[in-house]
Amino acid sequence: MASERSVPPTISEVAAAAGVGRSTAARTLGGYGYVSPELRERVLAAAEHLGYRTNALARSMSTGVTQTLGVIIADIANPFFGGVVRGISDASRARGFETLVLSTHEDLAEEVAATDVLIDKRVDGIIVASAALDAAAAGHIQQARDRGIPVVLVDRAVTGLALDAVVIDNRDASRDAVARLIAAGHRRIGFVWGPPVEDRPRRRRDLVDVASRNLWTDGERLQGYLDALDDAGMLFDPDLVMVGRKTEENAEAEVARMLGLDVPPTALFCTENDAVTGSLRAMRAAGLRVAADVSLIGFDDSSWAAVMEPPLTMIEQPTLALGTRAAEVLFAAIEGEAAAPRLHTLHTRFVERSSVAAPPVG
């Protein structure tokens, strides 16, 4: 029977209750060094009685289960991933698992090192928003699986990697958003946050090719943009696609460039929050108003978007649900429920506010 007090007992208290020295209790509970079976029994009984939290490492040495999930995310400063991790940890906690998070800053080498650490720390499973662009770059993920650690991808699938991936409907959501801009009368629609290349692809197939060799979500969103143009029988104009570094500053510079074209865009589709704020900076610098002069739809919805003037029409991602679903799929694998790996696609929500209007006359 565990005691009901909320502060956990110290090792010294367990040692006193077991009638052994503190170092004996520490060795037993820490799972290191030698302790005679007799003393070990007494310490463990006292620990249980006092409600001492069993040392996970000691437990893992006897049962092979450490009861921790490892999560590797691309950018801890992005609230999107904050929501995903929250979903994962809520689902994990409900099963008595703790969640260890590592952030890679979109750097594949950091992701490899993070995977190594999680293997070393003997986590029971790994959820990763991978920066790997294809299976050839995902040797570290294969290495974890080789050691019997289940892995689930979140936010991004990795081309050629036969693994469960929990993602949103990036392509459909983008196609739908751009179709709404077209339905409002727009024929010149800028795409903000394109492939991070120096040379602007001039031909559509080059653009698709470049995009497919970059981050999966970005590629999918670009495809949705092109789908909507196709649906409306509109031609793709390479000048309306941002290229270069994926930063707020470069989004501002690229939108400023687009707004300076002979026939500038009358609407913008932004695939990230920083793309939205960068676009708004460029519009302000050019003296243009949201909706009245240039319409805008963006990923992801936030509290800020709702208090802008006018409030911004945004695509909301089910961030918590992405996390909980990824955890559920991982737990099924940890518990040995074999199922063929597949893409689990969750749906975004289109949050209509006031940043879309007909293009200005003239």
Place this chain on the structure above:
Amino acid sequence: MASERSVPPTISEVAAAAGVGRSTAARTLGGYGYVSPELRERVLAAAEHLGYRTNALARSMSTGVTQTLGVIIADIANPFFGGVVRGISDASRARGFETLVLSTHEDLAEEVAATDVLIDKRVDGIIVASAALDAAAAGHIQQARDRGIPVVLVDRAVTGLALDAVVIDNRDASRDAVARLIAAGHRRIGFVWGPPVEDRPRRRRDLVDVASRNLWTDGERLQGYLDALDDAGMLFDPDLVMVGRKTEENAEAEVARMLGLDVPPTALFCTENDAVTGSLRAMRAAGLRVAADVSLIGFDDSSWAAVMEPPLTMIEQPTLALGTRAAEVLFAAIEGEAAAPRLHTLHTRFVERSSVAAPPVG
């Protein structure tokens, strides 16, 4: 000599190069099970030649150093903590340490469990933004220290706990911001994000007492607000302080209440991002404009604040520097450089934009 290819070798490749079976290589590199000294030598030589990343756990078994820092933050969905973690991991990585992050959602029980996990995973040091209000609630932190794990507090000091804490100048920054509102002519200044209590403290000393028993940063920011009123010889009005749950929705409700007072506030001081957006919602619902009708200054600066109309005057926290400094202080402790624990205070930056004006006439 390590090979130069970027994909790390697999265990199978190391095994082949060493001329041993895969399981022998796995046991050697994983640091578990028996391997003869001779084969072990061969595996380690092959691993080094191929650039196989030494297994940290195996390393820790021989050296006692796992080369990982543990970080416990209050809310992973708050970009402020994202910046802090980024600073910590940049500083750690420069020393060859990996960073494991756990998020507690401001829940002390989760913080205790997280500390337990980090002890179990044998991290070399812990940085924590603690939800503990005083030393009596920080038994888990003491437990980590009892086991020889250095701990550094970040963002929040814990009353009565003699530990290094890396924080910002919450009280001075708040005093300065409110003084600027007073200098602009405001005499009725609302404080948004007050103590999370149901009953509104009517007397100043009750408010201070309640605040001091709540989150350290919140208490410090309230003290700064009161300091500025004192400096100007202004009386504190309990009706101008938000109470209740610390959510965007409650901030909106409390500001709506303040704006409905017989003598409403002409300015608001907001201590969190969600307090800012909640305030803006209430102002919009009341048909009031930022600056022209109600002035506003808030914590923390963000890309969104700069693209609002008008752009918001905000206090910017040195989030990266908080993280790097906390890591530096922790590394000094890990390396045994004894120094008396103290408060390390970093300075905020006042970012002046256009949300402060003189109060409307009449």
